[in-house]
Amino acid sequence: KAGVTQTPRYLIKTRGQQVTLSCSPISGHRSVSWYQQTPGQGLQFLFEYFSETQRNKGNFPGRFSGRQFSNSRSEMNVSTLELGDSALYLCASSLSVARVGGYTFGSGTRLTVV
Amino acid sequence: AQTVTQSQPEMSVQEAETVTLSCTYDTSESDYYLFWYKQPPSRQMILVIRQEAYKQQNATENRFSVNFQKAAKSFSLKISDSQLGDAAMYFCARETSGSRLTFGEGTQLTVNP
Numbered sequence: 001k002a003g004v005t006q007t008p009r010y011l012i013k014t015r016g017q018q019v020t021l022s023c024s025p026i027s028g029h030r031s032v033s034w035y036q037q038t039p040g041q042g043l044q045f046l047f048e049y050f051s052e053t054q055r056n057k058g059n060f061p062g063r064f065s066g067r068q069f070s071n072s073r074s075e076m077n078v079s080t081l082e083l084g085d086s087a088l089y090l091c092a093s094s095l096s097v098a099r100v101g102g103y104t105f106g107s108g109t110r111l112t113v114v
Numbered sequence: 115a116q117t118v119t120q121s122q123p124e125m126s127v128q129e130a131e132t133v134t135l136s137c138t139y140d141t142s143e144s145d146y147y148l149f150w151y152k153q154p155p156s157r158q159m160i161l162v163i164r165q166e167a168y169k170q171q172n173a174t175e176n177r178f179s180v181n182f183q184k185a186a187k188s189f190s191l192k193i194s195d196s197q198l199g200d201a202a203m204y205f206c207a208r209e210t211s212g213s214r215l216t217f218g219e220g221t222q223l224t225v226n227p
Contacts, residue, residue, distance in 0.1 A: 031213055033213065033214065033215075035215075042217060042218075042219050043205065043217040045214045045215065045216070048213050048214060050213075056213060058214070088157060090159060092159070092215075094213065102149065102161050102164055103149075103215065104161070105151075105159035105160075106158065107156060107157050107158040108157045108158070110157075
């Protein structure tokens with residue numbers, strides 16, 4: 001079966017712009033989580049969506065937002081980009097109870113803010 | 115803060131040898147899951163092995179096994195018969211309630227031929 005698909009793979013944006021990243025989970029998976037990976041901060045949890053509702057949220061400013069559609073695909077948006085937002089953004093999908101089946105990650109979107 | 119610590123930023127092993135990666139964690143929960151993920155240069159996080167905290171038996175997946183010491187909050191990964199394809203960054207992670215993972219800093223594993 002198809003894995004977790006993240007698009008685009010690479011993005012270059014200018015400071016102050018906004019960006020939208022997409023994540024298509026494994027078929028049947030209803031939970032989608034987002035993580036930011038940077039050399040300095042490592043992997044940090046952004047938020048998790050389940051059945052179109054945000055179920056959990058990390059400690060990120062309000063410039064970071066997300067949503068989930070009825071087909072479980074998820075998008076995350078970052079507004080007013082800052083240089084520090086440059087990172088690899090990973091999404092992970094899981095069944096309704098994540099610990100049962102574990103998390104499957106996509107290959108990420110590499111965002112560079114200049 | 116409930117953290118996950120990997121004290122070895124880098125490790126190396128000879129092909130066919132065994133290597134152990136260390137991980138300690140902090141939690142106030144009694145029921146939780148622990149994971150080891152592998153991230154090769156392709157960037158995709160690949161699940162290596164998973165341990166349920168309430169299970170006494172250590173998890174095993176082929177050449178990969180864990181030593182789970184719940185009281186010590188220790189969760190080390192042993193890779194036997196190391197292969198060149200095992201070279202990657204390895205992350206230890208703990209799942210908190212609410213389907214979120216807390217990751218360690220990672221251990222870069224090099225496999226020497």
